[in-house]
Every structure is written in C-alpha cells, then in structure tokens.
Amino acid sequence: MPSWPLILKDDPxxxxxxxxxxxxxxxxxxxxxxxxxxxxxxxKVFRATDIEEVGRDGYHQTFFEMLGNFGIGDYWKKxxxxxxxxxxxxxFGFDGNTLVATVHHSDxxxxxxxxxxxxxxxxxxxxxxxxxxxxxxxxxxGLYGTDSEVFIDNGPQPGVPEHECDPGESCGRYLEIWNYVxxxxxxxxxxxxxxxxxxxxxxxxxxxRLTQVLQGVPGDVYRTDLFQxxxxxxxxxxxxKYGDERDSDVSIRIAAEHARxxxxxxxxxxxxxxxxxxxxxxxxxxxxxxxGRRLGLKTGALSTLGGEVVKIMQxxxxxxxxxxxxxxxxxxxxxxxxxRTLANGxxxxxxxxxxxxxxxxxxxxxxxxxxLSDTYGFPLEMTKEIAASSGLTVDERGFSxxxxxxxSRSRATAKFSQDAMRFGQFxxxxxxxxxxxSEFKGYDELATDAQIVSLxxxxxxxxxxxxxxxxxxxxxxxxFYPEGGGQVGDRGTITTNExxxxxxxxxxxxxxxxxxxxxxxxxxxxxxxxxHAAVDEELxxxxxxxxxxxxxxxxxxxxxxxxxxHQAGSLVHAPNLRFDFTFGRALTPQELQRVEDExxxxxxxxxxxxxxxxxxxxxxxxxxxxxFGEKYDDEVRVIEAGPSRELCxxxxxxxxxxxxxxxxxxxxxxxxxxxxIEAVTGVGALREMRDTRERLARxxxxxxxxxxxVPEAVVQLSESRERxxxxxxxxQRSGLDAAASELLGKxxxxxxxKLVAADVGDGDINxxxxxxxxxxxxxxxxxxxxxxxxxxxxxxVVSVTKDLASSLDANKLVKExxxxxxxxxxxxxxxxAAGGGEPAKLAAAIEKARDTVRxxxxxxxxxx
Ligand code: ATP
Ligand code: MG
Numbered sequence: 072m073p074s075w076p077l078i079l080k081d082d083p084x085x086x087x088x089x090x091x092x093x094x095x096x097x098x099x100x101x102x103x104x105x106x107x108x109x110x111x112x113x114x115k116v117f118r119a120t121d122i123e124e125v126g127r128d129g130y131h132q133t134f135f136e137m138l139g140n141f142g143i144g145d146y147w148k149k150x151x152x153x154x155x156x157x158x159x160x161x162x163f164g165f166d167g168n169t170l171v172a173t174v175h176h177s178d179x180x181x182x183x184x185x186x187x188x189x190x191x192x193x194x195x196x197x198x199x200x201x202x203x204x205x206x207x208x209x210x211x212x213g214l215y216g217t218d219s220e221v222f223i224d225n226g227p228q229p230g231v232p233e234h235e236c237d238p239g240e241s242c243g244r245y246l247e248i249w250n251y252v253x254x255x256x257x258x259x260x261x262x263x264x265x266x267x268x269x270x271x272x273x274x275x276x277x278x279x280r281l282t283q284v285l286q287g288v289p290g291d292v293y294r295t296d297l298f299q300x301x302x303x304x305x306x307x308x309x310x311x312k313y314g315d316e317r318d319s320d321v322s323i324r325i326a327a328e329h330a331r332x333x334x335x336x337x338x339x340x341x342x343x344x345x346x347x348x349x350x351x352x353x354x355x356x357x358x359x360x361x362x363g364r365r366l367g368l369k370t371g372a373l374s375t376l377g378g379e380v381v382k383i384m385q386x387x388x389x390x391x392x393x394x395x396x397x398x399x400x401x402x403x404x405x406x407x408x409x410x411r412t413l414a415n416g417x418x419x420x421x422x423x424x425x426x427x428x429x430x431x432x433x434x435x436x437x438x439x440x441x442x443l444s445d446t447y448g449f450p451l452e453m454t455k456e457i458a459a460s461s462g463l464t465v466d467e468r469g470f471s472x473x474x475x476x477x478x479s480r481s482r483a484t485a486k487f488s489q490d491a492m493r494f495g496q497f498x499x500x501x502x503x504x505x506x507x508x509s510e511f512k513g514y515d516e517l518a519t520d521a522q523i524v525s526l527x528x529x530x531x532x533x534x535x536x537x538x539x540x541x542x543x544x545x546x547x548x549x550x551f552y553p554e555g556g557g558q559v560g561d562r563g564t565i566t567t568n569e570x571x572x573x574x575x576x577x578x579x580x581x582x583x584x585x586x587x588x589x590x591x592x593x594x595x596x597x598x599x600x601x602x603h604a605a606v607d608e609e610l611x612x613x614x615x616x617x618x619x620x621x622x623x624x625x626x627x628x629x630x631x632x633x634x635x636x637h638q639a640g641s642l643v644h645a646p647n648l649r650f651d652f653t654f655g656r657a658l659t660p661q662e663l664q665r666v667e668d669e670x671x672x673x674x675x676x677x678x679x680x681x682x683x684x685x686x687x688x689x690x691x692x693x694x695x696x697x698x699f700g701e702k703y704d705d706e707v708r709v710i711e712a713g714p715s716r717e718l719c720x721x722x723x724x725x726x727x728x729x730x731x732x733x734x735x736x737x738x739x740x741x742x743x744x745x746x747x748i749e750a751v752t753g754v755g756a757l758r759e760m761r762d763t764r765e766r767l768a769r770x771x772x773x774x775x776x777x778x779x780x781v782p783e784a785v786v787q788l789s790e791s792r793e794r795x796x797x798x799x800x801x802x803q804r805s806g807l808d809a810a811a812s813e814l815l816g817k818x819x820x821x822x823x824x825k826l827v828a829a830d831v832g833d834g835d836i837n838x839x840x841x842x843x844x845x846x847x848x849x850x851x852x853x854x855x856x857x858x859x860x861x862x863x864x865x866x867x868v869v870s871v872t873k874d875l876a877s878s879l880d881a882n883k884l885v886k887e888x889x890x891x892x893x894x895x896x897x898x899x900x901x902x903x904a905a906g907g908g909e910p911a912k913l914a915a916a917i918e919k920a921r922d923t924v925r926x927x928x929x930x931x932x933x934x935x
Contacts, residue, residue: 072112074136074388077339078348078634086348086694087117087336091139092252092273098143099214099254099271108145113138113278115335115388119351122358123456126325129291130246133355134332136278144269149184151251151272152219156191159221159249163285171196171224171245173238175205175217181253185219196224204239207252207273211689215258216270221249223284246289248280293324301327304379309366322362329359330376331384333402337377338394340633343405344653348634354450356405361413361453370410374403409448416447420454424461434458437469444470498580501525501532509585513550513561513722514682518605521546523567526598527586535597542572542596544587550606551587553579557641558618558721563606570594610645611722616753617648619680619712619724620670620733624650624748625696626715627669631662638696639745643721647736647751654746658738666748670733673713677728680712690718732756811845818853821928824875825853828921830914834859836904839868843902847872854879854928856920860910865892867916870902879927884920891916 075094077087088094091114098105114137124131142151159165172192174181176199185197208215222238222245236242254271256264279292288294293302293313302313305326311319333355336348343353356373363372377398385391391398423439426432435458443449455465501507512519525545526536536542544565551574554560560577565587572589580586587604596602621643628636632654640651658666687707691697695709697718710719713727724730731753741747751759771778774788810831818825827846831839843855847870854871867889869881881903885896889905892912896905 072106072110074113074115076390077115077117077134077336078341086119086351088114089116089118089120090114091116091137091275092141095141095143095273096209096214098141099273105143108143110141110143111139112141117332117336122351122354122452125328126321126362129293129324130280130283130289132279132292132328132332134328134335138276138278138281140272140274142272144267144271146272147270148181148219148251148253148272149188151253151274152181152184152191153189155221155249155251155274156189163281165223165284167191169224171198171222171238172219173198173200173205173222174219175199176201178205178217178219178253181217181219198237198239200237200239207254208258210693212258212260214254214256214267214271215264216253216255218250218252220247220251222247223289225289243290246280246284248284249276250274293327298327298331300383301331301376301379304376305366305368305372308372308375309363309368311366319366322365325362326359326366326368326373326376329355330373330402331380333359333373334377334380334391334398335388337398337401338388338390340635342401342635344635344637347637349637350450353405354452356402357409357448357450358453358456360406360409361457364413370406371403373406374399377402412447416443416449419443419447420449420457424458424463427463428461433462434464434466437466437473440465440467440470441473444474494578494580494586497527497530498584498586502581502584507545507581508547508583509545510548511550511552511585512548513552513606516550517608517611518603519546519548519550521548521602521604523565523596523598523600523602526596533598535595536572536591537595538570538591538593540591542589542591544572544574544589544596545584546587546602546604549577549585549587549604551577551585551604552606552611552722553577553585555579556719556721557621557643558614559642559644561606561611561614563604563611565589565596565602565604567594567596567600567602569600570596572596613645613753613755614643615722615724616730617645617751617755618643618719618721619710619727620674620730620750620752621648621650622710622712622715622717622719622723623670623673623727623730623733624648624666624750625652625717626713627666627673628652628654629696630714631665631669645755647749647755649747649749651741651745651747653744655744657740658746663735663738667733667735673715674727674730674733676713677726678713679726680710680723682723683709683711685709729753732760734759807841807845810842811849814842815846815849818850819925821853821925823852824872824928825850826856826921826924826928827853828856828917828924830858830917832859833861834866835861835864836866836868836906839866840902840904843868843870854881854924856917856924858913858917860913863910864906865894865908865910865913866904866906867892867894867896867913868902868904869920871900873901875928876900879924884923887923888916888920891919 075088079088079094091112094114095110097103116137117134119133121131121133125133160167172185174185174197182197182199185192186194205218207218220238225244225246227233228236228243231242231244236244238245252273254267254273256266258264279295279297282295282297283289283292286295292298302323305323306312311323313320313323333352336352341348341352343349343356359373378395381391381395381398419439420443423435427435435454440451440454443454444451451470458465498507507525523544524547526533527543528536528540551561551563552558554577562576563574565572565574570591571593572591574587574589576588578586621641625638635653637653639653642649684706687705690707690709693716695716695718707718708720710717710723712723733750733752734756735748735750736759737749739747767778767781771781774781774784776784814827814829818827831842839857839859843857846855850872852872852874854869854875857868859866867885869884871879871881880900882898882900885898885903885905889896892915893908894905895907897903
C-alpha cells in the first residue's frame with residue numbers, strides 16, 4: 072500500500088501519523104475490510120515527541136520512513152520472526168552475529184522461537200525485559216500486546232559497565248532497528264485483556280536506521296545517502312564542515328532534519344500557526360532557523376533546503392512536486408517572520424541569562440520568557456532549550472500564569488466590567504479568608520435546593536437584600552452555569568420563603584466561587600436562608616443546543632477545510648451561536664451548504680454526547696481539540712459529540728439529535744484571515760424557518776402569485792419595471808422635445824441672438840433645466856428664461872449660450888430677479904436656477920428678466 076499522509080483525516084485522535092500501523096488501525100480492529108491479509112508499506116511518519124532528540128544524537132529524526140509488514144489475522148509469531156530475520160540477514164545483508172533481540176519476560180513463545188524453534192540467536196543474545204520495553208498499546212484501551220525488538224550491537228561502550236547496559240536502556244551500545252508487535256488482546260477500561268479472535272502482526276523498521284547500519288555509519292543518519300545531499304548543501308551555504316566541531320554538527324543536523332520534516336508537513340497541508348500541528352511546524356522552522364543562524368546561514372536558506380528536499384525525494388513522494396512552490400514560500404515566510412524579531416529576542420534572552428548567572432539564579436524569570444513568546448515569537452520550548460544550553464531552566468509556572476493573565480485581560484470583559492477587578496479580588500479574599508465556595512450542579516440539574524451563603528449589595532456584604540435591590544448571590548450549590556468557554560452565564564430565579572430574586576447573569580468570581588447577579592423582585596433574601604435555585608430552563612436548553620452544535624460546526628469545518636481552521640472565538644447563548652475561525656477566504660454558498668449538511672447529518676445520527684473527566688495529557692493524546700495557550704487544570708473535561716472531541720466545561724445536550732435543525736444564518740469576515748459563522752438551532756431554527764416562510768407568503772400575496780412562483784414573479788416585475796422606465800424616459804424626452812420646439816417657435820430675435828422667455832406652467836427645477844438645456848442646444852446663440860411651479864413651489868431657470876456669457880451672466884441675472892418672487896438660488900455664468908417663494912410673483916420676475924436680457928443684448932432697442 073502507498074504511504075498515507077502525515078495527517079490522517081479519518082483519525083483525528085492523533086496529531087500526526089507516527090507509526091506505520093496507524094492508518095491500518097481500522098483493519099486491525101475489524102472495522103474495515105482490509106484489501107489483503109498481508110500488507111507491506113513504506114509509511115511517512117512524524118514524531119513530535121522526538122524534536123528535542125534531533126541534533127543531540129544522530130539517529131532520531133522527527134520525520135522518517137517506516138517500513139512495515141502487517142499480518143491481519145493471518146500469520147503469527149513464528150512466521151513473522153522467521154521472515155523478518157530472513158529479510159534482514161539474507162536480503163538486506165545484515166551480519167546476524169551483530170544482532171540481538173528482546174522479548175517480554177512473560178512471552179515464552181517468542182523466546183523459544185528465537186532461541187530453539189528457529190535457533191536464530193543464542194539465549195544470551197535474547198534479553199527478557201519488562202513492560203516498559205516490550206509491551207505495546209494503541210492507547211489506554213484497545214489493541215494491546217507484547218513485542219520483540221531487534222538491535223544492532225555496537226559492542227561495549229567506553230565508560231559504561233557492561234552489566235548496566237541492555238537494549239532497554241539508552242547506553243549507546245544498542246541501536247533499535249526492527250520491532251515486531253504481537254497484537255493479541257483488546258484491553259478494556261478496567262484493565263482486563265480480552266484475547267482477539269485473530270491476532271495481528273505489526274512490524275516496524277525505520278528505513279533510516281537500517282540504512283545507517285548498511286552504509287557503515289550506525290548512529291549517524293546524516294552520513295547516509297539519505298541525508299548527505301542536504302548536509303552538503305548546508306556545508307556549501309555555511310562554509311562549515313560536518314564532523315569538524317560538536318556544536319556546529321548539532322546545528323547542521325537540526326537544520327537538515329527540520330528542513331526535511333517541515334517540507335513534508337507543509338506538503339501534507341500544515342501551515343505554521345500558534346496551535347497544534349501548526350505550532351509544531353512553527354517550532355521546527357524556528358528551531359532550524361536559530362541553528363541555521365549559528366552556522367551563519369542567511370534567512371531564506373531553509374527555504375532553499377526545502378527546495379532541495381523536494382528535488383531529492385519527489386521521485387518517491389509526488390505530493391512534493393505539486394507543493395514545491397508552496398513549500399518554499401511557507402518556509403521563507405516563516406523564516407522572515409522569525410528573522411524580524413530574532414535578534415532583539417536573543418539579546419533580551421542573553422541579558423536575562425547573564426543576569427540570572429550574576430545573581431546565582433538557576434532559572435530565567437517568567438517575564439522574560441513571556442515577552443519572548445508574546446513579542447518575539449519564541450516558542451517556550453525554544454527559550455527553554457537556549458536557557459538549558461547555559462544550564463538554566465525557565466519559570467514555566469509563572470509563564471503560564473502570565474499567559475492566563477493576558478488571556479483574561481483580553482477576554483471580552485464581564486458584565487461586571489466597571490469593577491471587574493474589585494469583583495475578582497473581593498471574592499478571592501472571601502474565598503481565602505472565609506472559605507467561600509459554591510458547588511456547580513448544573514451539568515445534571517436545572518433546579519437545586521441550596522443555602523444562601525453570601526449576599527453582596529453595592530460592593531459590601533450584607534445580611535439581607537430587599538425588594539428592588541441589585542444583589543450578588545452565592546449559594547453553597549448552584550445549577551447556574553457561570554459564563555465560560557464562550558457560553559453565557561445562566562439566568563433564572565432564586566426563591567426563599569421570604570422572597571424572590573431574578574438572576575440576570577452568572578460569573579465565576581474566583582476559583583470555585585460562582586456569583587449570580589440578581590435583582591430582588593419580591594420580599595427579602597437573607598444569608599443562611601434555604602433557597603430554591605432554578606435556571607431558566609428554556610434559555611438554558613436553547614443554549615445547550617447551540618453549544619453542542621458549535622462543537623459539531625468546529626469539527627465539520629476542520630474536516631472539510633483542514634487543520635488550518637482554528638477557533639478564534641465563540642459566543643454561545645440562547646438565541647443563536649457565533650463561531651469565529653481562521654480561514655483565508657469567504658466560504659462559497661456551496662461550501663456553506665456542505666457545512667450545514669454535515670452538521671445536520673451528525674445531528675441526525677443522534678449520537679450520545681459524553682462528558683469525560685481525564686488527565687490533560689490523556690485528553691491531548693486522544694486528539695481532543697483544545698485552545699492553544701488556554702490554561703487547563705491537570706484534570707480536564709472532554710466532550711465527545713459525534714465527530715467532535717473537545718476540551719470544554721460547558722453544558723451540552725444528551726444526544727446530538729436534541730439539537731434539532733441547524734441553520735447557518737450568516738457568514739462574514741471579521742478581520743484579516745478570520746471568518747464568522749452565525750447559526751441557529753432547535754426552536755431558533757424553527758423560528759427562522761417560520762420567519763422565512765412568512766416573508767415568502769407576504770411576498771406572494773403582494774405579487775398575487777402562488778408562493779412557488781415568487782422568484783419568477785420578482786424577476787418579471789423587475790424586468791417590466793426596467794422596460795417601463797425606459798419607455799417613460801423616451802416619452803419624457805419626446806415631450807420635452809415638443810415643448811422645446813414650441814417655445815423656440817416663439818423666440819424673440821435680438822440681433823443674431825434669440826431670447827426664449829416663458830412661463831411653462833407645471834414643472835420643477837429639474838424639468839426646467841432639462842427643457843432649457845434642450846432649447847439652448849438648438850438655439851445657436853441666445854438666452855432662455857423659464858419659470859414654472861409645482862406643488863405651490865416656483866422654479867426659475869436662466870441659461871445663456873457660451874458666446875454671450877461675457878455680456879450676460881446667468882448667475883447674476885438669477886440673483887437679481889429671484890428676490891422679486893422671494894426665491895433663492897444661483898449657479899454658473901451660463902446657467903443658474905432659483906426656487907421657493909411666491910408663485911404669484913413669478914410672472915413679474917420673468918418679465919423683469921426678459922427686459923434685462925433685451926437690454927443687455929440689444930442695448931435697450933426694441934427690435935421685435
Ligand atoms: P527509539 O527507542 O530509538 O526512540 P522507538 O522505540 O521509539 O525507538 P518504535 O516506536 O518501536 O521506536 O518504532 C519502530 C522503528 O522506528 C524503530 O525500530 C526505529 O527503527 C525507528 N525509529 C523510531 N524512532 C525513530 C526516530 N525518531 N527516527 C528515526 N527512526 C526511528
Ligand atoms: Mg522513540
């Protein structure tokens with residue numbers, strides 16, 4: 072089978088494909104029919120866990136090629152070992168005398184096969200080790216078995232006593248090249264092992280490790296032909312030689328390996344970012360850039376190396392050819408981004424290192440680490456590594472506190488914003504000094520009997536809160552969800568036998584202290600009183616629908632558009648949901664429809680929604696989505712809903728089907744590279760559909776057509792409107808023409824010029840302008856004076872042909888005569904207009920204007 076991508080779309084539970092067997096898991100589990108019982112593959116793998124090994128030794132890469140043989144319910148240990156050995160020694164040409172093997176101490180069968188049945192190795196060369204070295208598991212539950220590994224024995228190591236060195240320890244003597252996993256059991260949650268009906272064989276051997284041995288450079292992959300072209304290129308660009316000096320060797324290895332790994336990650340669709348896969352890639356490129364710099368490589372060198380990798384490996388990996396330009400571009404961009412801040416960041420860090428040393432402090436302070444990350448884009452791991460090379464650690468706790476501080480500062484501030492600080496500090500103090508706590512019961516209950524443990528009015532604790540007062544209430548236990556994770560705080564009522572309060576909002580004021588902001592609407596509430604707290608059920612149910620739907624939407628977007636989609640914010644409340652995510656362009660209507668379809672499909676599947684509390688590490692290992700930079704406790708809550716798995720403290724539906732219909736109502740941009748989708752679910756979706764239906768009905772009624780014909784009817788309507796407008800314009804034009812020629816016929820000759828002066832009756836300024844323009848256009852030389860009125864408003868226009876503009880100024884003339892009818896206006900020398908005033912006096916103004924024109928053009932002589 073061909074290699075699967077480094078990112079398995081069908082298996083969101085792993086960050087990257089990290090072993091040859093991973094893509095085959097559905098076959099092993101019997102969930103999918105394998106194409107054959109025996110499968111051979113060369114699988115691209117990436118191990119983020121090995122980043123820091125790279126450079127430090129010569130045989131760990133993050134990216135490597137895993138050779139695998141797989142037997143799916145077919146052959147078993149004896150055949151696997153026999154054939155593996157044959158391949159290693161007869162085909163590949165390993166010297167059997169240099170090999171040793173390990174087996175699990177409980178696995179007599181494998182031990183016998185090695186030493187007796189096949190007699191491949193003498194007993195002293197088969198080590199029987201414990202769980203750590205020789206068991207294998209897919210995860211906490213599921214496929215499980217023992218394994219057997221083959222190592223190259225490089226002989227006793229200087230300075231290491233022989234009895235302290237077995238293949239289970241990394242003493243440098245043994246190099247693992249081959250691994251047989253005997254998948255024999257299905258491990259249940261309680262730890263019991265259920266034997267598989269048909270066990271599987273999973274064999275893994277790193278191509279790079281085999282190559283090292285076969286090419287006579289065990290322990291140094293950089294001297295194999297797999298890496299030599301890259302190493303040569305680095306030597307050529309940097310002028311350094313591999314093997315000359317320890318520090319530069321480390322840097323050469325890192326630059327070569329990370330350039331190769333980054334190339335493959337980018338080809339499979341990863342882009343640098345601050346989350347998950349993108350973050351790993353960013354770390355790789357920045358780590359390589361830093362080491363490149365130490366070698367004297369220029370910015371852009373890594374991108375060049377990426378191009379080299381494509382050249383060397385594209386023969387076997389065609390995806391590289393297609394992605395060539397993208398690869399070099401992405402690496403170059405990231406190098407440049409880093410370059411811009413690197414020098415300043417390094418100065419800052421070196422100063423901090425010097426300071427720490429001078430003060431005898433063993434760590435870098437959190438302020439520096441945080442600034443490096445926040446302002447200079449240094450991944451924390453990189454700061455740690457640089458600090459470590461000077462023998463220092465980093466105050467990571469302080470770092471995460473600063474990160475959290477920044478997050479909460481930038482978080483849209485609570486309704487309590489006027490005195491959010493007061494709020495937090497006030498309740499933290501109560502928590503510490505008085506043990507104020509409230510237990511959240513709202514995952515299972517919407518109403519709870521409780522006791523009032525604190526009342527605060529106007530910022531001070533009180534014993535009682537009275538009708539009309541705004542009060543902050545803390546109960547010993549509460550079903551009210553405090554705002555968090557995008558979900559708004561609950562509303563509802565708190566009732567005692569003396570009074571009642573309406574809760575408008577709920578917030579966490581301090582860890583474990585949930586505060587309800589309320590107004591007393593009846594009677595009085597007292598501290599210590601027994602209370603019944605009831606969440607507004609309808610709002611909460613709508614909110615839960617929207618929250619679970621948000622998770623489905625998130626998973627769907629990532630499914631459809633890949634891992635570049637990252638949550639950039641969300642709002643979950645009763646009316647609708649809003650989800651912001653990183654994405655470079657608008658979604659097309661077809662894409663939006665697909666998203667809607669996929670989410671609705673997940674809803675219709677009606678999968679149960681599970682909330683599980685587990686250690687953070689386990690949650691992340693299982694591929695649950697979490698927000699980068701979010702501070703999580705050691706124990707986290709993971710919500711599994713259909714295709715989605717996400718760290719979340721919010722409240723959710725029991726089954727995805729509870730969400731009801733899901734409708735996208737809006738998609739828009741809210742900033743560079745960030746999109747926003749708004750959607751409604753359940754009752755909200757019903758409301759949306761009703762509104763749409765009603766609008767359609769109203770449109771149909773107004774158009775007097777059946778609803779199904781509304782679209783055509785609207786098209787027809789607008790077409791006929793266009794046609795009518797054209798016709799109307801034509802009619803108006805011809806009307807104007809007629810009027811213009813009639814007026815022209817009555818023109819008065821003043822020498823060579825003509826004068827048209829008339830009251831045309833009905834008309835406004837626009838009409839007069841159009842008319843006078845037309846007359847002027849055909850008059851040759853002359854002046855036009857027109858008056859009209861419409862709706863009791865006089866309008867008056869004077870226009871003059873260009874040749875007369877020096878002797879007759881239209882603007883001046885209008886200003887002169889408009890006062891006669893009380894109008895106001897003006898314009899240019901060749902055309903001016905006035906409006907307003909008394910229609911009755913318009914005739915006088917026209918008369919006066921006519922006389923003025925005659926005078927000016929004719930020197931006052933009447934030559935009519
Ligand atoms: P190691 O102890 O050397 O890290 P591993 O136990 O992690 O190895 P496996 O998970 O058994 O290795 O992987 C199977 C094979 O993959 C190993 O036998 C080895 O040949 C190869 N391999 C593992 N990790 C790396 C790596 N980081 N770089 C190159 N090859 C590796
Ligand atoms: Mg390992």
